[in-house]
Amino acid sequence: MAVKSYKASQRASDTAVYILLTVLGIVWILPLLWIILTSFRAETGSYTNYFWPKGYTLNNYANLLTQTEPFRFTKWFANTLLVSVISCAGSTFFVLCTAFVLSRLRFRMRKPIMNIILVLGMFPGFMSMIAVYYILKGLNLLSSPLVCLTLVYIAGAGLSYYIAKGFFDTIPRALDESAYLDGATKAQIFFKITLPLSKPIIVYTVLTSFIAPWVDYIFPSIICGSDYDSYTVALGMFRMLEREFIGTFYTQFAAGAVIVSIPIASLFISMQKYYVEGVTGGAVKG
Numbered sequence: 001m002a003v004k005s006y007k008a009s010q011r012a013s014d015t016a017v018y019i020l021l022t023v024l025g026i027v028w029i030l031p032l033l034w035i036i037l038t039s040f041r042a043e044t045g046s047y048t049n050y051f052w053p054k055g056y057t058l059n060n061y062a063n064l065l066t067q068t069e070p071f072r073f074t075k076w077f078a079n080t081l082l083v084s085v086i087s088c089a090g091s092t093f094f095v096l097c098t099a100f101v102l103s104r105l106r107f108r109m110r111k112p113i114m115n116i117i118l119v120l121g122m123f124p125g126f127m128s129m130i131a132v133y134y135i136l137k138g139l140n141l142l143s144s145p146l147v148c149l150t151l152v153y154i155a156g157a158g159l160s161y162y163i164a165k166g167f168f169d170t171i172p173r174a175l176d177e178s179a180y181l182d183g184a185t186k187a188q189i190f191f192k193i194t195l196p197l198s199k200p201i202i203v204y205t206v207l208t209s210f211i212a213p214w215v216d217y218i219f220p221s222i223i224c225g226s227d228y229d230s231y232t233v234a235l236g237m238f239r240m241l242e243r244e245f246i247g248t249f250y251t252q253f254a255a256g257a258v259i260v261s262i263p264i265a266s267l268f269i270s271m272q273k274y275y276v277e278g279v280t281g282g283a284v285k286g
Contacts, residue, residue, distance in 0.1 A: 038254035046250040060255040071249070073256055075229060076236040081263070083149050083232065084213045090150070091157035091209035096202065099164030100190050104176060121159050126218045133222055145230040148223045153213045160208070167201040168194060203271045211264060233260050 034051065041048075042055030064073050102114060136148050171194060179189050195202065217234040224230045233256065239245065240253040 035254050035257055038251060039258045041251050041254075044248060044251060046246045060251045061259070064252045064255050064259070070245070071236060071240060071252075072228070072231075073233070073236065073252075073259075076231045076233045077259070079146055079230060080214060080232040080234070083146055083153070084210050084263075086150050087153035087157075087213045088206060088210040090154035091212075092202070092205045094154060094157045095161050095164055095205050095209070096195070096198075097190075098158040098161040099168055099201075100194060102161065103165045103168035104173070104189075104194075105186075117159055117161070121162075125156060129219060129222050132219075136223065142223070142225075145220075145224045145227050149213065149220060149232075152219055152223070153209075153216075157209065164198075164201045164205060167198060171197055207268060207271065210267060214260075214264065 037051070037053055039060055040056045040058070041053035041060070042057040043053065064071075067073075068075075102110060132152055133142075136142055136152075141148050141151070175193055175197075176189050179193055184192075213232075215234055216232070217238065220232045220235040224232070224235060237253055237256050237260070240249045240256070246253075
């Protein structure tokens with residue numbers, strides 16, 4: 001009798017959990033559904049008192065991708081993609097190298113360096129944007145805003161090494177010692193032993209390194225200034241929400257939001273299987 005009562009209570013508990021997860025899922029999906037519906041809405045304007053559009057059209061996407069005045073979405077999209085891809089490659093390399101050095105090597109200034117990075121990481125990046133701006137100005141790089149953005153993202157990437165270091169710490173040091181005995185160098189250990197065993201953290205680093213410049217607004221707004229052709233999508237689409245444009249271009253803004261989300265979703269979906277494979281494979285096989 002007690003067993004039946006326990007099973008009944010367990011089923012009731014599971015049902016309550018499923019209901020809660022369903023409600024949370026609906027709450028999470030509704031904003032996405034709304035922005036997608038708005039991107040296909042035939043009626044203009046930023047506000048409607050109904051959820052489902054009264055008419056549907058593809059003109060919002062067509063106009064966004066073909067028109068060059070007053071907004072140059074395709075140019076902004078290409079700028080953002082270029083900066084994000086280059087920054088992702090450079091940032092991933094620097095993060096993994098920094099994490100490997102601080103995880104595997106022991107040197108005199110190791111702890112002070114980690115403490116300094118920890119303190120610097122407590123402050124948001126935008127606090128340094130004025131100093132970064134004048135450094136770039138002093139180096140005469142402001143004439144190339146996209147180059148400046150790429151350098152800024154890559155240069156500050158090493159501060160986010162902690163998660164990668166934590167993963168490298170889980171890989172047995174015996175692997176390194178065995179490789180040293182066989183005559184391997186530190187670079188060979190890093191590229192041929194550590195990285196092949198670190199797919200989960202590589203995927204995580206790639207995703208975060210790509211998303212950060214893709215959605216950033218603060219640094220482009222400072223560095224790009226009035227250089228309209230160097231705008232990123234975050235900076236350019238924000239202009240669509242200004243008072244003189246929002247009534248006419250709000251549905252195009254929604255279409256742009258959908259398009260901007262596609263690379264992030266595609267990147268995550270394509271790399272998810274490698275993430276799962278790395279997690280299930282473990283650090284040591286056999």
